[in-house]
Amino acid sequence: MNIFLQYTLLIYFLPLIAFGIQIFVGKRLPRQGDWVSIGAVLATLVLSIALFAGMLLDYNPTFKQNFSFTWLETANFKISMGFLVDNITIIMLLVVAIISSASHIYSLKYMEGDSRYSQYYAYLSLFTFSMNGIVLANSMMLLYMSWELVGLSSYLLIGFWFEKDSASNAGKKAFLTNRVGDIGFFIGIMSLFTAIGSFSYSDIFAGVAAGKITGTLLTLAGIGLFMGAVGKSAQFPLHIWLPDAMEGPTPVSALIHAATMVAAGVFMMVRVFPILSPDVLIIVAYIGGFTAFFAATIAITRTDIKQVLAYSTLSQLGYMIMAIGTGAYTVAFFHLAIHAMFKANLFYGAGSVIHGMHHALHKLGDHKTDAQDMRNMGGLKSKMPVTYWAMVISSLAISGVPLFSGFLSKDAILAGTLALVNRTGSHHLLLFFGFGAALITAFYMFRMIFLTFHNKPNKPKIFEHMKESPTAMLIPLVVLSTLSIFIFYTLPNVNPLSGQGWFTHLVAQHESLVPGNLNPSVYAIEESIHHSHFPAMITSLIVAGLGLLLAWLMYFKKLISAEVWTKRLRPLYTLSFNRYYIDELYDKIIYQPFLKIADWVAYLDWDVYDKYFINGFGRVTEWFAKVVGIADYDGLDQGIVDGFGRSTQRLGNSLKKIQTGKIQNYVLYAAFAIVILLILQML
Numbered sequence: 001m002n003i004f005l006q007y008t009l010l011i012y013f014l015p016l017i018a019f020g021i022q023i024f025v026g027k028r029l030p031r032q033g034d035w036v037s038i039g040a041v042l043a044t045l046v047l048s049i050a051l052f053a054g055m056l057l058d059y060n061p062t063f064k065q066n067f068s069f070t071w072l073e074t075a076n077f078k079i080s081m082g083f084l085v086d087n088i089t090i091i092m093l094l095v096v097a098i099i100s101s102a103s104h105i106y107s108l109k110y111m112e113g114d115s116r117y118s119q120y121y122a123y124l125s126l127f128t129f130s131m132n133g134i135v136l137a138n139s140m141m142l143l144y145m146s147w148e149l150v151g152l153s154s155y156l157l158i159g160f161w162f163e164k165d166s167a168s169n170a171g172k173k174a175f176l177t178n179r180v181g182d183i184g185f186f187i188g189i190m191s192l193f194t195a196i197g198s199f200s201y202s203d204i205f206a207g208v209a210a211g212k213i214t215g216t217l218l219t220l221a222g223i224g225l226f227m228g229a230v231g232k233s234a235q236f237p238l239h240i241w242l243p244d245a246m247e248g249p250t251p252v253s254a255l256i257h258a259a260t261m262v263a264a265g266v267f268m269m270v271r272v273f274p275i276l277s278p279d280v281l282i283i284v285a286y287i288g289g290f291t292a293f294f295a296a297t298i299a300i301t302r303t304d305i306k307q308v309l310a311y312s313t314l315s316q317l318g319y320m321i322m323a324i325g326t327g328a329y330t331v332a333f334f335h336l337a338i339h340a341m342f343k344a345n346l347f348y349g350a351g352s353v354i355h356g357m358h359h360a361l362h363k364l365g366d367h368k369t370d371a372q373d374m375r376n377m378g379g380l381k382s383k384m385p386v387t388y389w390a391m392v393i394s395s396l397a398i399s400g401v402p403l404f405s406g407f408l409s410k411d412a413i414l415a416g417t418l419a420l421v422n423r424t425g426s427h428h429l430l431l432f433f434g435f436g437a438a439l440i441t442a443f444y445m446f447r448m449i450f451l452t453f454h455n456k457p458n459k460p461k462i463f464e465h466m467k468e469s470p471t472a473m474l475i476p477l478v479v480l481s482t483l484s485i486f487i488f489y490t491l492p493n494v495n496p497l498s499g500q501g502w503f504t505h506l507v508a509q510h511e512s513l514v515p516g517n518l519n520p521s522v523y524a525i526e527e528s529i530h531h532s533h534f535p536a537m538i539t540s541l542i543v544a545g546l547g548l549l550l551a552w553l554m555y556f557k558k559l560i561s562a563e564v565w566t567k568r569l570r571p572l573y574t575l576s577f578n579r580y581y582i583d584e585l586y587d588k589i590i591y592q593p594f595l596k597i598a599d600w601v602a603y604l605d606w607d608v609y610d611k612y613f614i615n616g617f618g619r620v621t622e623w624f625a626k627v628v629g630i631a632d633y634d635g636l637d638q639g640i641v642d643g644f645g646r647s648t649q650r651l652g653n654s655l656k657k658i659q660t661g662k663i664q665n666y667v668l669y670a671a672f673a674i675v676i677l678l679i680l681q682m683l
Helices: 003-028 030-057 087-110 117-136 140-158 165-196 201-209 213-233 241-247 250-257 259-273 278-299 303-324 329-364 384-398 405-424 429-453 460-464 471-482 503-505 522-556 563-568 570-577 581-656 663-682
Strands: 062-072 078-086
Touching: 003 030, 003 062, 003 078, 003 117, 003 201, 003 213, 003 303, 030 087, 030 117, 030 503, 062 278, 062 663, 078 087, 078 117, 078 503, 087 250, 087 259, 087 329, 087 471, 117 250, 117 259, 140 241, 140 250, 140 259, 165 201, 165 213, 165 241, 213 259, 213 384, 213 405, 213 522, 241 250, 250 259, 250 303, 250 503, 259 329, 259 570, 278 303, 278 405, 278 429, 278 581, 303 329, 303 429, 329 384, 329 405, 329 429, 329 471, 384 405, 384 471, 384 503, 384 522, 405 563, 429 522, 460 471, 503 563, 522 563, 563 570, 570 581
Parallel strands: none
Antiparallel strands: 062 078
């Protein structure tokens, strides 16, 4: 058996086996079986590292292995499924394995003592299995099956603490919102299957290149696929579930918001990029760009530390989607991989702070103070130095500061956007979205750092009881902070400004990947990005520096009053603070009308249909049964059947009197009968 197939089978099925063990016998195992899930995910990490090392040693940009089997076959069609292993697959497997392993280890202390500890680890394993299915799929069928499993497992994890209404509602909101996008995703998949007759990526690409599906139908199919990404990757207007997903445990937030569920949409768009028409790409670019800017403007007014990171994730996902729309799909994948490291690290850092806050509040017997509100923090740098530096490094990375990983990918995304504008001479609004979001990102990230870790403690009593988190929670912080340094993505090149390295060589945009003449020449895109690199980098550094400077002046030096500017910009602040009233708008135009329709349908069902039709039919049936009963019992039974019985009984009683048992009576009867007969004969 091919070694790649062996490794991918193990990577795929080990988390599923762990899930089965945990869900059925986990509670009866030592430590409630956490070692089963951790062992399985660490095994997938080792195997992913082995595949990654092999990729680096081979150093082949066009490497591809395809393994398929027939899943279903009839006289009319055949459905095949299997694994596609290429450089993109290997990198994504490693990213998922790193973040999933970190979440498993981090949860050892974070979830310690939880009443459903084994169940929690079972759900983590199911999530990892589902995500690996999306990464490994070589067909739309396995992709869609794994896609829905990711939705299910994320629902279970977000609503894990379902005793809280907020967590239960967040889980349902995530699940239902994703269903909206998934309807479009399903329609897009079936449109391609109807036209081409196969779910396989290779067959679909070949079918599009051969012109089996073209024009408006291909555009609509591409929009349908993109709807799936809009739901999973929380793009406007289906972004509303992601901030509420913070109700899940913090390790789950890191898992969902970093490399897995939200990345699934971006990964899928990278996979199907060759069949996206120019019209679809423009729609993708504008939705992504708007989401990046829109979410960033909401993040600047959040006071909950996890909410800041949630809207930050929305914004960064918007960057990735925008990059796909501008044609720089490998840049989008580059940012996906890099973002996974520093964003997961930020969530683990936030979890570390929240864990410390809970510990301090427990010591004080305080059950009212919000452990996630940054206004209750301040000055924590001295108490939590490892957490502090981990979050600073990741904040520098996400802000696009040189020497850190985010600089490489954000600079490339902005260069791709500038390149599109230069090629087309239009779409300048995308530049505003991209560079505007970059400025705001640097501002709100360091607003979070200064409010949480610097200046005097806002709550001195809480500050006294704060302490650094346990080692199990700090290990992921150290590892992911290290992976947020630029050098890991540029080797063998050590120049942080070049943007070149193993990633750009092994995951390059190849002309052979673009069928037909759907998209602009890949070489033309690469050439325009190359020429846009320097001006985009300079502009990116300027706007990031302005954001950092503004946050430093406002929240560290306090030379600019946040309160004064809040009053001056009250209308804008109110819009941002209330998240542009999107949830309220949905409640007014969708939820409430839908609930009213549901009430009306329920009235028709229960009070009209059931009461008058179903119940009325029952009453008619009951009346008819009574009539039939009367006819049966009083007419047929008593009048005919019982009447015949009574007549027979009376006749029997009359004849019984003749049977006296005396021979003299019988002789008399016989003589009388003879006399009668003689008389009749004479007549």
